Amino acid sequence: MFTYDVGKFKSLFTELITRNIASDAANWLLTQAANTASAATFNNAFAALPRKTGKNPVNANTEIESGLSALRTGFSTRGWSVDRLSRVWLLLTLDASDQRSYERTIENLYLAAELNELVALYSALPLLAYPEIWVNRCTEGNRSNLGVVLEAIMYNNPYPSEYLSESAWNQLVLKALFTEKRLELITGIDERANVALAHALIDYARERLAAGRNTDPMLWRLIGRxxxxxxxxxxxxxLPRLGLHEKEAVALAIHESDFLPAKELLETAPLQAMAGKKTNWNEFISDTKNKI
Structure with a gap:
């Protein structure tokens, strides 16, 4: 049903909520949670929730956040608003004992959801019961052109990397590039790297450069191995068409490669000057932010 200790997780989640919303809003939320057996009541509460909790950013507690990620690996509320947090919490109060009823309730929410409701629903994917049944929903969400929806699926969300097929995962990464999302925030980005994706990315880079457009240097992170x-x-x-920062990324990617002919390229211009300037991708990302 659940792949993690949902009881302990919900307890910590509740504590995080009570630290972030007014007591009257928290009491209202607890009252709604007691009435989740009624689909109409639940749906109304899910929709009305922001009017009760507000939409302020979540003031995350480091200890609680660490506890949540320990219980559900890869999960984070970083960048969330309190209404998003509360909606995800409300989803955890649903009775999951009847899979068909549980799935129908959540699917109906997806079908009727407005933008912020969709963000909460996709953020909740790694926490829902019967995780294997939400694969198609995740794949469909990745087809969205709504930036915040894509970020809810991609950023700090372990569900896609755990359950998407290789083909669907590769499409997610490519969609991230097409929509200029931050690859380093995609959970599992290194673990799910694969040879088919590497070839798709180099093709993408060639097409972009042929059209006179820049590429995201971070794509080389997924090619090197x-x-x-x-x-x-x-x-x-x-290589001749790459900017300085992109060449640094290529040099770092080759550094991670075991392919000896590629290593030889580091000894030639223009990569010779780049070799060793960055020793890992965290350093590369940090340097990128400093230059923005």
Missing amino acids: FIDDGILHDIKVV
Whole structure:
């Protein structure tokens, strides 16, 4: 049913909520949770919730956040608002003993949801019971053109990396690039890297550069371990058109590669000057932010 200790998780989640909303709003929320057996009551509460809790950013407690991520690996409320937090909490109060009824209730919420409700629903994916039944819903969400919905699916959300097929995962990463999302915030971005994605990314880079457009340097993070003859050939083709920061990323990607012909490229211009400037992607990301 649940893949984690939902009781302990909900207890910590409740504490986080009570620290972030007024006592009257917390009391109202607890009252609604006691009436989740009625679909109409639950749906009304889910929709009305922001009027009770407000929409302030969550003031995260480090200890609670650590406890939540320990119970549900990869989960984080970083960047959430209190109404989003409270809606996800409310979903955890649903009776999950009857899978068909549980699924129907949540699917009906998806069908009727406005933007912020969708954000909460997709944020809740890693916490819902019967996680395998939400794969199609996650895949469909990735087709959205709504930036905040995509971020709810991609950022600090372990569900996609745990349950999407390789093909669907690769589409998520490519969608992130198309919509200029931050790859480093996608949970599982390194663990789910694969050779098919590496080839798709180098093709994407070639197309962008041929059209005179820049590429996200972070895409090279997902290519380095899979460099082969074909990818190395493409690197040589695009290298003259890359900016300084992109060349640094290529050098770091090659540094992570075990493909010896690629290593030889580090000894030639223009990568020779880049080799060793960054030793890991966290350092690369930090340096990028400092330059913005």
